[in-house]
Amino acid sequence: MPRAWRWGALAMALFAAPGAAQTVDGALDGIERPVAPGDPVRSAEIDQRTAEIGATLRCPICRQQSVAESSARIAREMQDVIRTMLMEGRTAEEIEAYFVEAYGPWILLKPRAEGMNLIVYAGPGLAFLLGGFLVARRIRRGRGRDDEERAEPAAPDHLRKADRRWIEAAIKES
Amino acid sequence: MLSTLGYASVIAALLAAAVATAAGGWGGLSRSGGEVSASLARRAAYFAFFAMSGGMLVMEIALLTHDFSVEYVARVGSRETPTYYTAISLWSSLEGSILFWGWILAGYGALFAFTRRREFGALRAAGEPVTALGGGLAHGLRTTPLVLGVIGVVQLFFFGLLAGAANPFGIVDPAPANGPGPNPLLQNHPLMGLHPPMLYFGFVGMTVPFAFAIAALLRGNVEARWLRDARRWMVAAWAFLTMGIIGGGWWSYEVLGWGGAWAWDPVENASFLPWLTATAFLHSAMVQERRGMLKTWNLTLMIATFLLTLFGTFLTRSGVIDSVHAFTEGVIGPVFLAFIAVVAIVSLALIGWRGNRLRAPGQVESPASRESAFILNNLLLVGFTFTVLLGTMWPLVVEALRGDRISVGPPYFDQVASPIGLALIFLMGVGPALPWRRAGRKQLERSFAWPAIIGAAAGLVAFALGVGYLLPILTIAFAAFVLTTIADEFRKGIAARRRIAERSWPGALRDLFARTGQRYGGYVVHVGVIVIALAISVSWTWKTEREMTLRPGERLDIKDYEVELVDVWAHEEPHRFVIGATFAAYRDGRGIGEERPRINFYKATGQNIATPAVKSSLTSDLYLTLMAVDPEGGDHATVRAIVNPGIVWLWIGGMIMGVGALIAIWPWGRSRLRAAGAELLADPAAAA
Numbered sequence: 022m023p024r025a026w027r028w029g030a031l032a033m034a035l036f037a038a039p040g041a042a043q044t045v046d047g048a049l050d051g052i053e054r055p056v057a058p059g060d061p062v063r064s065a066e067i068d069q070r071t072a073e074i075g076a077t078l079r080c081p082i083c084r085q086q087s088v089a090e091s092s093a094r095i096a097r098e099m100q101d102v103i104r105t106m107l108m109e110g111r112t113a114e115e116i117e118a119y120f121v122e123a124y125g126p127w128i129l130l131k132p133r134a135e136g137m138n139l140i141v142y143a144g145p146g147l148a149f150l151l152g153g154f155l156v157a158r159r160i161r162r163g164r165g166r167d168d169e170e171r172a173e174p175a176a177p178d179h180l181r182k183a184d185r186r187w188i189e190a191a192i193k194e195s
Numbered sequence: 196m197l198s199t200l201g202y203a204s205v206i207a208a209l210l211a212a213a214v215a216t217a218a219g220g221w222g223g224l225s226r227s228g229g230e231v232s233a234s235l236a237r238r239a240a241y242f243a244f245f246a247m248s249g250g251m252l253v254m255e256i257a258l259l260t261h262d263f264s265v266e267y268v269a270r271v272g273s274r275e276t277p278t279y280y281t282a283i284s285l286w287s288s289l290e291g292s293i294l295f296w297g298w299i300l301a302g303y304g305a306l307f308a309f310t311r312r313r314e315f316g317a318l319r320a321a322g323e324p325v326t327a328l329g330g331g332l333a334h335g336l337r338t339t340p341l342v343l344g345v346i347g348v349v350q351l352f353f354f355g356l357l358a359g360a361a362n363p364f365g366i367v368d369p370a371p372a373n374g375p376g377p378n379p380l381l382q383n384h385p386l387m388g389l390h391p392p393m394l395y396f397g398f399v400g401m402t403v404p405f406a407f408a409i410a411a412l413l414r415g416n417v418e419a420r421w422l423r424d425a426r427r428w429m430v431a432a433w434a435f436l437t438m439g440i441i442g443g444g445w446w447s448y449e450v451l452g453w454g455g456a457w458a459w460d461p462v463e464n465a466s467f468l469p470w471l472t473a474t475a476f477l478h479s480a481m482v483q484e485r486r487g488m489l490k491t492w493n494l495t496l497m498i499a500t501f502l503l504t505l506f507g508t509f510l511t512r513s514g515v516i517d518s519v520h521a522f523t524e525g526v527i528g529p530v531f532l533a534f535i536a537v538v539a540i541v542s543l544a545l546i547g548w549r550g551n552r553l554r555a556p557g558q559v560e561s562p563a564s565r566e567s568a569f570i571l572n573n574l575l576l577v578g579f580t581f582t583v584l585l586g587t588m589w590p591l592v593v594e595a596l597r598g599d600r601i602s603v604g605p606p607y608f609d610q611v612a613s614p615i616g617l618a619l620i621f622l623m624g625v626g627p628a629l630p631w632r633r634a635g636r637k638q639l640e641r642s643f644a645w646p647a648i649i650g651a652a653a654g655l656v657a658f659a660l661g662v663g664y665l666l667p668i669l670t671i672a673f674a675a676f677v678l679t680t681i682a683d684e685f686r687k688g689i690a691a692r693r694r695i696a697e698r699s700w701p702g703a704l705r706d707l708f709a710r711t712g713q714r715y716g717g718y719v720v721h722v723g724v725i726v727i728a729l730a731i732s733v734s735w736t737w738k739t740e741r742e743m744t745l746r747p748g749e750r751l752d753i754k755d756y757e758v759e760l761v762d763v764w765a766h767e768e769p770h771r772f773v774i775g776a777t778f779a780a781y782r783d784g785r786g787i788g789e790e791r792p793r794i795n796f797y798k799a800t801g802q803n804i805a806t807p808a809v810k811s812s813l814t815s816d817l818y819l820t821l822m823a824v825d826p827e828g829g830d831h832a833t834v835r836a837i838v839n840p841g842i843v844w845l846w847i848g849g850m851i852m853g854v855g856a857l858i859a860i861w862p863w864g865r866s867r868l869r870a871a872g873a874e875l876l877a878d879p880a881a882a883a
Contacts, residue, residue: 072740076605076606077606079602079604084460085458085459085460085461085604085605086451086453086458087604087605090453090454090455091453092452092453092805092820092822092835097822125599125600126599126600126601126602127599127600127601127602128602129601129602130602130603130604130605130606130607131603131604131606131607131610132589132601132602132603132607137593137596137597138589138593138601140585140589141585141586141589141603141607144581144582144585145578145581145582145585145611148578148581148582149574149578152574152577152578153574156570156571156574159559159570160559160561160562160567160570187225187337188336
């Protein structure tokens with residue numbers, strides 16, 4: 022057991038590679054973070070806002086995980102940055118701008134609604150409007166003619182010559 | 196040796212697919228001589244399955260015997276990987292996945308052929324003169340070889356991939372002594388053996404409805420039996436897809452360590468898109484069945500579903516999602532894209548050519564009718580599809596056009612999906628209680644008074660109990676509304692059966708399922724969806740999270756739980772090191788057992804993977820992730836604890852959906868093997 026422990030620790034320290042979403046590459050990097058429950062600097066409100074802002078930022082080495090969710094070291098460091106900035110009294114916009122400055126707009130899990138990105142926000146609405154219009158037209162076209170007796174559409178019940186020959190041949194052959 | 200054998204199997208399957216395509220096409224489209232080519236196509240379908248099964252078997256043998264001269268084994272195998280994960284590493288990488296895909300595709304083809312094997316025999320046995328048969332029957336008979344032919348075309352593509360660009364049986368010479376083993380994420384939890392096959396069965400299953408659609412377009416006719424059969428296949432594939440998606444969420448919850456099940460990851464979206472269009476089809480098919488409308492639309496949905504399964508595979512397998520530029524590096528991407536383009540163009544051309552023939556005179560007569568509700572449902576589902584597709588593709592579009600990299604992630608999708616989801620739930624309560632054609636004012640009041648009152652009351656109660664957000668309040672109100680209309684439908688249905696057939700309660704319920712399984716099975720599915728919607732909104736609203744560093748004996752308290760660190764430990768397994776911590780968990784002061792979250796370190800790839808420990812209960816889950824341990828081999832550990840209320844109901848809801856789908860396609864009291872031809876002769880209405 023002690024041998025495995027040493028080997029495991031050594032291997033983790035050596036190879037802990039960033040990459041996969043679930044890499045806890047900070048696993049053995051020291052954990053002397055002050056997170057005792059009574060810690061005065063970690064008020065519940067700051068924690069809450071840190072998590073809220075963290076949820077809108079992408080963990081840079083993960084796949085579709087936010088900074089708030091990820092256990093990767095870089096995500097945890099970014100959370101510390103957010104917390105520190107919040108305690109300095111910066112606003113969410115300022116924090117967001119800081120990370121965009123550092124990483125580019127890619128860091129935002131929800132793209133800014135500006136320029137070309139307006140399409141991704143307006144697109145669904147426009148699609149629903151267009152679809153709704155087409156549906157409404159279809160439904161309205163049918164109104165007011167409800168007394169007419171309309172036959173249910175049916176497949177032609179006479180057998181086409183070609184089909185009859187086909188089936189006759191098939192039955193004979195099988 | 197194994198390589199040669201496996202490759203030979205693939206080539207044999209490829210030839211069989213070519214025969215099925217030719218014979219099926221000839222049998223379906225020629226003027227005469229149907230049975231010869233139809234039975235040839237059928238045999239080719241059986242043979243393709245036989246050959247692909249051989250290929251699969253060879254690959255499994257190569258994996259399990261660690262034959263590293265086989266390229267795929269050299270890439271995903273290792274002597275240290277446990278046998279279970281070695282066996283399922285068949286779908287841990289591209290080539291093996293395509294092999295598995297091809298095998299399932301061959302299976303579907305053979306199964307379809309098998310269900311149709313008695314058509315002509317039954318006709319002969321019936322002894323009716325051919326001239327007495329309806330035109331619908333002729334179409335049904337001629338559809339069989341055509342469907343086999345279209346499945347053959349799809350098989351040609353996938354078997355061709357296996358013979359060329361995605362050949363899993365390449366030879367490595369000299370063979371390495373060992374391999375790296377599968378991707379660590381894929382050997383970290385036993386659920387990996389369950390949800391990928393489900394997804395594959397769902398994805399590949401969409402080929403059969405697609406083949407029905409193409410056959411119908413080629414024949415220029417869709418009759419009642421065609422629709423019933425196509426829908427049956429669709430329900431089956433849809434059920435697998437549903438299970439696969441829910442199972443994937445479960446896997447991600449149990450493995451990924453962030454305490455959630457769905458992250459709007461492109462891979463997840465890729466499975467969700469065809470699910471949405473398939474769901475749309477299952478609803479609009481009822482309009483066609485009942486009113487004869489929407490034929491072309493339904494064909495379009497079947498084809499779109501198939502295209503989306505291909506597109507999803509392309510997205511996730513070509514690497515394009517990581518970057519547009521990864522696309523050109525692989526061979527698979529362009530080949531897939533070309534196939535998708537060909538299928539799309541041919542399908543569109545067929546719809547343009549035949550669409551008019553299928554146009555039906557039916558009309559929607561009133562906005563307050565069930566057909567309106569179904570059309571609205573389709574609008575929402577297709578709009579949803581478009582939205583998810585747009586969000587998934589948008590980063591690629593921006594990168595391709597401007598070179599910028601942006602992200603579209605969960606916050607965006609949550610925002611756009613919530614109103615659509617709510618509207619769909621609301622419609623689930625409205626649709627079933629509306630009559631076909633038009634509803635009178637009185638009827639509306641009678642149907643909706645109670646559900647509306649109960650829904651509103653539920654919303655108010657939730658608000659009074661302190662639910663502070665609009666979304667969960669609306670979800671709860673709509674859920675109560677929907678459940679009330681569904682309960683009322685069952686009440687009415689059972690009462691009618693009891694009156695007409697003088698049945699007992701359980702007997703009446705069985706009758707409902709047996710006689711109108713589509714409808715009442717569908718209601719059961721709806722109940723499952725409601726359960727899931729409630730689970731999502733509850734777990735989101737009340738999810739609580741805390742992170743602390745503990746020494747042995749220290750406790751972290753969160754909600755009604757407490758966790759105490761017992762010790763930190765480590766051990767070595769052949770393929771990995773495991774470092775873990777044991778926690779004693781308490782709920783309301785009572786011990787609920789030990790939890791052992793771990794960090795697994797995979798030797799071959801050098802990756803660390805945190806494996807959470809989950810304590811589930813019907814009310815809430817305690818979810819522990821080990822974040823860090825003392826590097827000195829010491830005694831303290833940092834743990835993230837999440838209390839997730841009601842999340843178990845996500846999986847339960849998924850199972851309810853599966854049960855509903857099973858009710859809908861269960862061969863109630865009928866012989867599964869009853870010949871289709873005889874059925875049509877006995878029931879001329881079905882042929883009309």
